[in-house]
Structures are given as C-alpha cells and as structure tokens.
Amino acid sequence: MKFISSIAAVLLLAIAPSYSFVPIKQTSAFKMSLAAQNEVKEGDTLPNIEMKELTVVGETPSSVKLGDLIANKKVAIFGVPGAFTPGCSKSHLPSFITAQPDLKEKGIDLTICVATNDPYTMEAWGRTSGGSDAGIRFLADANGELTKALGLVMETPVGIRTKRFSLIAENGKVTHFFSAEPETSNTWAPAMLTKL
Secondary structure, rough: HHHHHHHHHHHHHHHHOOOOOOOOOHHHHHHHHOOOOOOOOHHHHHHHHOEEEEEOOOOOEEEEEHHHHHOOOOEEEEEEEOOOHHHHHHHHHHHHHHHHHHHHHHHOOOOEEEEOOOOOHHHHHHHHHHHOOOOEEEOOOOOHHHHHHOEEEEEEEOOOEEOEEEEEOOEEEEEEEEEEEHHEEEEEEEHHHOOO
C-alpha cells in the first residue's frame, strides 16, 4: 500500500507542472474560515454567509445571506449545539424567548438563533417552542459554514455542532461576545441584557 501511495505521489508531481493554478481571492469570510481555530471576538465583522430558513411548513427553504440580513441593524445572535436538545430547549432558547421585550427595549432590532441543523428541523423547533411567535428567526447552518467561520466548531460523534455562544452585533460588527466557558449561562439572554 505504501508503494502505491508513493507511485501516486510521483505521478501527481509529474503532471502538476502542466497545470496552471489561479490563486483564490481571499474575501473576509474566506480569511475568517482559514483562521477558524480562532474564536470570533469583539471587533470582528460577521461573514455574509448563505444560510437557509423555512418559515412556512410545506414550502421550500429560502436562502438568507447573514450579512445582508443584519446590515444596518443591532442584532442578538445565539448559537446552540442542536435544536430540540435538552439544554438548548429548556434553558438557552427560553431565555431569549422571554427576554424579547427587554431586548427590543434596549435597542435590539432582531434576534437570530443558529444551529447546524437542517432548515426543516429549525422551523419545527421555532414553531413548537414559541420562539418564532416571539419574533426570533431560526437560521440553519446545515453545512457548518458559519460555525467554522466563527471558530465555534464542536466535533461530536454525529458530526459538526456549534459551540454554545451568543453575541451582539451592530451593522455586522461584533460588539459583545459571550462564550459558554466556563458557564453555559454566560450565553443566555440575561447575561446579554447586562451589556446593553
């Protein structure tokens, strides 16, 4: 097997000079994903990554560009490891549902929940939890692109999940970041309200 790998490497080197490679233009989202080992921090600009959203059962999910959605707005974004999971459903999401009036009073225009679930699961969670009725938008980061770009990947036996977090951004720029380390409650809405 080692011999076959060596032959493959030699053949690849032999044909490589005949190809010309064009450098990839590094956008801010691309740079952010390259530096994914670094968690997002205050002062960072959120990437304009395409996410999926389903708002009506039975329809096709729509594409939502995060940067376009939050442009010229003050937003609260929170990420969870998974829709319908115990901690997310019993504590994290409910904290943002009950805090919606206070968040709006303190200047938050929009609250967004993200997870690496598909848009159908996110829609069902938003609908059955009361989160959608409270005005929270549920965006699916199904391929983990946002999660990777923010440096918030949590490897699990079932694939990539989002580390629990929350943040405040104004016109796409992070003004406050809340990590679940050392306490998960640091990412809940009451902690966020103390900074507004």
